[in-house]
Amino acid sequence: MSIDLPFHKSWFDDNEINEVIETLKSGWLTTGPKTKRFEDDFKDYIGCGYAIGLNSCTAGLHLALATKRFKAGDEVITTTMTFPATANVIMHERLCPVLVDVEPGTLTIDVNQILEKITPKTRAIMPVHFAGHPCDMDPVMELAEKYKLLIIEDAAHALETKYKGRKIGGLGNPTAFSFYANKNITTGEGGMLTTNDESLDEMVRVMRLHGLSRDAWKRFGKSGFSQWELRLPGFKYNMADINAALGIHQLKKINNFLKIRKQYAAMYDEAFSQIPELEILEKRDYAEPSYHLYIIALRLEQLTITRDQFVDKIQSAGVGVAIHYQALHLQPLYKKKFNTRLDDYPVATSYSARILSLPLYPRMSVQDIERVSNVVADIISCNRR
Numbered sequence: 367m368s369i370d371l372p373f374h375k376s377w378f379d380d381n382e383i384n385e386v387i388e389t390l391k392s393g394w395l396t397t398g399p400k401t402k403r404f405e406d407d408f409k410d411y412i413g414c415g416y417a418i419g420l421n422s423c424t425a426g427l428h429l430a431l432a433t434k435r436f437k438a439g440d441e442v443i444t445t446t447m448t449f450p451a452t453a454n455v456i457m458h459e460r461l462c463p464v465l466v467d468v469e470p471g472t473l474t475i476d477v478n479q480i481l482e483k484i485t486p487k488t489r490a491i492m493p494v495h496f497a498g499h500p501c502d503m504d505p506v507m508e509l510a511e512k513y514k515l516l517i518i519e520d521a522a523h524a525l526e527t528k529y530k531g532r533k534i535g536g537l538g539n540p541t542a543f544s545f546y547a548n549k550n551i552t553t554g555e556g557g558m559l560t561t562n563d564e565s566l567d568e569m570v571r572v573m574r575l576h577g578l579s580r581d582a583w584k585r586f587g588k589s590g591f592s593q594w595e596l597r598l599p600g601f602k603y604n605m606a607d608i609n610a611a612l613g614i615h616q617l618k619k620i621n622n623f624l625k626i627r628k629q630y631a632a633m634y635d636e637a638f639s640q641i642p643e644l645e646i647l648e649k650r651d652y653a654e655p656s657y658h659l660y661i662i663a664l665r666l667e668q669l670t671i672t673r674d675q676f677v678d679k680i681q682s683a684g685v686g687v688a689i690h691y692q693a694l695h696l697q698p699l700y701k702k703k704f705n706t707r708l709d710d711y712p713v714a715t716s717y718s719a720r721i722l723s724l725p726l727y728p729r730m731s732v733q734d735i736e737r738v739s740n741v742v743a744d745i746i747s748c749n750r751r
């Protein structure tokens with residue numbers, strides 16, 4: 367099987383390449399002036415108080431939680447339809463992930479089911495802006511306020527997403543973004559935590575680098591040498607300048623990238639709206655999505671093939687696709703450790719067997735989108751029940 371239209375390709379030009387070369391020539395590769403510049407630009411773009419450069423979104427989720435020092439066994443509510451990282455960090459802190467099903471249409475956390483999962487041990491809620499569509503944050507924030515819970519937003523898919531006209535990352539909750547290779551902008555690997563809380567900003571800056579009081583750039587900086595002190599047992603989660611060099615220029619392209627994604631998503635919508643065997647995801651009135659993923663769900667009862675057979679056929683036609691996701695409660699870890707049952711999460715269970723993500727990125731051409739649409743339509747028409 368040879369794939370000539372991959373699921374994702376990043377878009378760099380001479381600006382990124384020259385900035386990386388300049389970083390290499392400067393001799394300073396790790397956290398330093400480029401990271402600081404990217405953090406400042408990112409903070410301005412989001413319109414938040416603070417932005418801390420990290421080596422992943424996972425690091426951001428983990429640090430936002432770790433700085434709170436909840437008691438082992440306390441509970442954190444999140445969605446079952448997410449990448450393992452969201453819930454792994456809960457377990458790293460010896461806390462218990464409590465999974466909630468998703469709402470049909472957007473696959474974001476079903477806000478109406480959060481209340482029934484809140485117990486005296488609940489400490490936090492981690493909503494995931496799935497595929498770049500925002501969760502309905504007002505009711506989540508009302509619950510958090512009422513029950514004194516922390517909110518940490520997983521915005522791995524949601525750079526550029528707006529909720530009721532406000533950018534995700536600027537709603538006042540600690541929010542973690544990803545710059546992994548296939549994200550809307552990329553630094554290869556990387557992440558950013560945004561917050562309006564000065565003390566969280568300070569704590570995360572210490573915790574991202576082993577718990578040291580000052581990072582190397584400041585220790586050897588112009589203001590004279592000063593020795594570090596170890597404050598806390600921290601982590602090695604800092605962003606390196608060589609990655610930030612990419613981010614600085616990727617961020618400048620963000621509006622153009624979003625325009626192209628939106629145009630291509632509309633082309634897919636148009637092509638698939640007349641195919642009854644396909645369900646396309648919905649957009650709520652409060653949402654301006656980032657169009658990070660374009661997900662289709664197969665109506666399997668109307669087809670003679672399974673989702674996995676569909677994936678084989680589309681890849682045989684040279685088009686790369688991916689699955690986001692097989693829900694967490696279906697994973698062996700959760701079945702074994704938490705005894706999760708399929709009928710506790712009927713919506714996510716059903717979608718997990720029927721969804722796939724089509725390629726959607728600015729380096730694709732209009733012809734590529736038409737090609738993918740035609741391949742999908744052909745597979746459907748050859749396999750109708």
Ligand SMILES: Cc1ncc(COP(=O)(O)O)c(C=O)c1O
Pocket residue numbers: 421422423424425448449451452494520522523543544545546556557
């Ligand atoms: C929903 C979600 N959360 C968290 C992550 C982790 O991001 P990173 O790879 O930057 O740690 C991902 C990664 O794709 C994700 O999809």
